Amino acid sequence: MVEIKRYSPVAFKVSPKRVEVRDNWTVVLEYDGEGQGANYLVDLSHITRFDVQSSNLDAIKPFGVTIPQGLCESNLQDGLLINRMNGIQASIFCLSGKKPEMPSESSYTETTEVGMCMAIFGKNVFSITEKLTSLDFMDPAKKTPFLYQGPMSHIPCQIITLSRDGEKCGIIFTASRGYGKDMTHAIMDAGAEFGVKPAGEDKFKSWLGSL
Amino acid sequence: MSLTITCPICGKRNGYEFRFGGEDKGPRPDEDSLTPQRWCEYVHLNECVAGVQKEWWVHKDGCGSWFTIHRDTVMNVEVAKPEADR
Structure with a gap:
């Protein structure tokens, strides 16, 4: 292995x-x-990061945390930082250091590396x-x-x-x-x-x- | 900083963060009756207005979005959308 x-x-x-x-x-x-x-x-650089992209971003709650509605607003909750990049895209930083399980939906991309x-x-x-x-x-x-x-x-x-x-x-x-x-x-x-x-x-x- | 540009996502920023994308020439010509001459003119010819013109810009060092603004090419400043275009 x-x-x-x-x-x-x-x-x-x-x-x-x-x-x-x-x-x-x-x-x-x-x-x-x-x-x-x-x-x-x-x-x-080791903390897990994701991009989430969807035409209906407001319907997505990554790991139970709400994506901010305003452009360029962020939300920090329970060690999870979510940043609204534009109308259809947000970035997620798992600041707690723990790696969450990759969501199965196709709207998520891991960007850590x-x-x-x-x-x-x-x-x-x-x-x-x-x-x-x-x-x-x-x-x-x-x-x-x-x-x-x-x-x-x-x-x-x-x-x-x-x-x-x-x-x-x-x-x-x-x-x-x-x-x-x-x-x-x-x-x-x-x-x-x-x-x-x-x-x-x-x-x-x-x-x-x-x- | 001589030129500032208002990005629809990020707001007003330093002009050096953006790349010029050319004059806004409107929609592509209709392909049914398109001649090589007409296509060549659409792609290569510019108005080069001395005054206010509508232009494409991309926020290359920021959010990456493409958008149009109106710029006074004589003063090199972004201006409000002219009344005639509203």
Whole structure:
């Protein structure tokens, strides 16, 4: 029997302190020297993601969670993040880390392995993103969580703003898998003046739990 | 940023996020009476209006949707749909 091994397109220049193998991914739970920093960057490329597409999207409730009706609105419930991309399409991120069973309907496509996914959180997140994109994350007309489909560091991304609340500020974004290495480099470089540090999944989960 | 374009999905965005898709030339000519000359004109000839024209754009760095806008080609700004087209 052939053993599958899945590799994240994202790698940091620090050594993992604790890892876990989950669904053939090597998931880093904690990095050396994480400490109590101000801003963190977490690789979430292993979390399960789906696209759902249907001409009658409002009739679909992925894993019991409602798809938002408004364009570019998101819904975070029980660790499941659903983003309305357009009239017929939504993306689903299983942020809890558990892999749900693939729904049998043909409207679902698993997209986990085609992209990279990262989270940046901390009090200076929007100072960092300001160096990477012209998208306005502080637009008062938008209510968190919300989706932007636009360029960050010149790369087309889906960016979901989960919080704009002081220390809890944070975004999650995905882009094509091939950009993983260069996006990491660009974000670490832009975040250097704000002390951004790589962090493992545990740090992400405690931030997500605080929202 | 000189040009902003309003995407029907994402709203008003930086013009650099979009790619121009050409003038809106209306529906394809009827194929029953189509001549090579008429097809060639439809595909290759443009009005090149100095003023407001209807154009196709695609939000290539965003949601990927194709849509039309009206743009003043002299000022290079997006404008509201002219009264005559409503």
